[in-house]
Amino acid sequence: MIYGISFEKLGQIHPFECDIDLKLHDKVVCESDFGIEIGSVTKIFKEQIETKKSIIRLATEEDLSNNTQNEKDAITALEIARKKAEEHSLLMKMLSARYTLDRSKLIYFFSADGRIDFRTFVKDLAGTFKTRIELRQIGVRDTAKIVGGIGMCGMQTCCSRFERDFKSITLKYAKTQQLLINPSKISGVCGRLLCCLAYENDAYLEILKNLPDTGDMAKYNDKVYTVSEVNIFSKIIKMRDNEYLELKLTFDEFINGKGEKICDSKPPEETDMPGLEN
Numbered sequence: 001m002i003y004g005i006s007f008e009k010l011g012q013i014h015p016f017e018c019d020i021d022l023k024l025h026d027k028v029v030c031e032s033d034f035g036i037e038i039g040s041v042t043k044i045f046k047e048q049i050e051t052k053k054s055i056i057r058l059a060t061e062e063d064l065s066n067n068t069q070n071e072k073d074a075i076t077a078l079e080i081a082r083k084k085a086e087e088h089s090l091l092m093k094m095l096s097a098r099y100t101l102d103r104s105k106l107i108y109f110f111s112a113d114g115r116i117d118f119r120t121f122v123k124d125l126a127g128t129f130k131t132r133i134e135l136r137q138i139g140v141r142d143t144a145k146i147v148g149g150i151g152m153c154g155m156q157t158c159c160s161r162f163e164r165d166f167k168s169i170t171l172k173y174a175k176t177q178q179l180l181i182n183p184s185k186i187s188g189v190c191g192r193l194l195c196c197l198a199y200e201n202d203a204y205l206e207i208l209k210n211l212p213d214t215g216d217m218a219k220y221n222d223k224v225y226t227v228s229e230v231n232i233f234s235k236i237i238k239m240r241d242n243e244y245l246e247l248k249l250t251f252d253e254f255i256n257g258k259g260e261k262i263c264d265s266k267p268p269e270e271t272d273m274p275g276l277e278n
Contacts, residue, residue, distance in 0.1 A: 002051060004043030007032050008098075010145070010164050013042050018055040027059035034107050034134070035100035038067045063101065070099040074106075081108055081125060088121045095138070095146045105132045111143045141166050141278065144190035151188060151196075158195050166195070169278040173197040176204045178232050192278045207232060211251060212261035220247070220259040 003022055004013035007030075016030055016039075026041045030053065038059050059067075078097040085092055092112040099106055106129055110116075118135055125133045138146075141159065148160035159166070174186050174197060188194045212218040212227045218239060219225070225239035225247060235251040249257070 002045040002049045003028075003041050003055065004045060005030055005039035005055070006042040006164075007037050007039045010160070010162065012164060014039075014053070015045065015049045015051040016053045016055045017051055020058065022055075022058070027064060029056045029059050029063055029101065031056065034098075035105050036102050037100055038063060067101060070101065070103065074098050077106060077129060078108070080128065084121065084124055084128075088118075088124070090116055090118060090121060092116050092118070092137075093143075095143060099131075103131060105134055107134045107136065109136050109138050109142075109146065111138055111140070140190045141192055144188065149189040151194075152185075153196075157189060159190075163195060166278065167198045169193040169195065169197050173201050176201060176208070195278075204232060207235075207251070210255050211237060217262050218259055219262050220249070220254065220257060224262065 001018055001021070002015050003018055005016050005028065006013050014030075014032070016028075018028070022028065022041050022044075024041055024044065027038055028041065029036065030039050031037075032039070036056070074097040077099075078094060081097065082094045085094055092110045094108060094110050096109045097106060106125070108125075116137070122133050122135060144157060145159040145163075149157050151157050155161070169192070171181065171193070174181060174193070177197065177200070179186055179197075186194055186197065208230070211230060214227055214230050216227045217224060218227050220239065223241060225241050227237065227239050228246070229236070229238040231237075237249050237251060237254050239247045239249075241247070249259070
């Protein structure tokens, strides 16, 4: 059987092979990208997934006890690292820490605006904890996932509440949903485009798939028009002929009347918002 294993809360799901029957939420010992760790069975794959990784064993009481102690020690290790980062005058934010199960490695995750020379810092940490130290710099979206926060909807951010994988979000999502292209309205606490823009995007595309866009040339009742407005909320399309006479139709009236797009408009230039798209 192939099982999906996650090594942290809302972490990515990795496929592992195992000969014994496991249930969801079972704790197992596996080798992750960092070393030997305890993971949780998050998914049971029904289809065949190729993987070269195997679960080492079902976690024992001793494994679970050691892991609990490691989590407590990691909290202390994080506080010590934050103080040492200040002592070394490093412009970095230490976000989280975790030990491998056998304590052969202590991994830190941090954020920073640029590259950080932390060689002396790592030596200091290694001398303090007597184990191998690994520092991983993460981006703003992963930082938001760890730190959490409240979105403009008034709820806890999706990434820290249930979202495991970050999807690629572009300005096209906002334009399809006819939202105002205003960074303060369509970006999350991380400063990137809202993850929730992807949730309903397919539904919007389905509604608009047989309709022209604003600025397109369209044909209706054997007459050519220029589309002046497509309102997805009221489901109204407005068109003007060469004499600037306006025709207002519902989406159903346009489609059932066999209206069709005959020419695309010139694509508008993208709004210049460097760093906003995900």
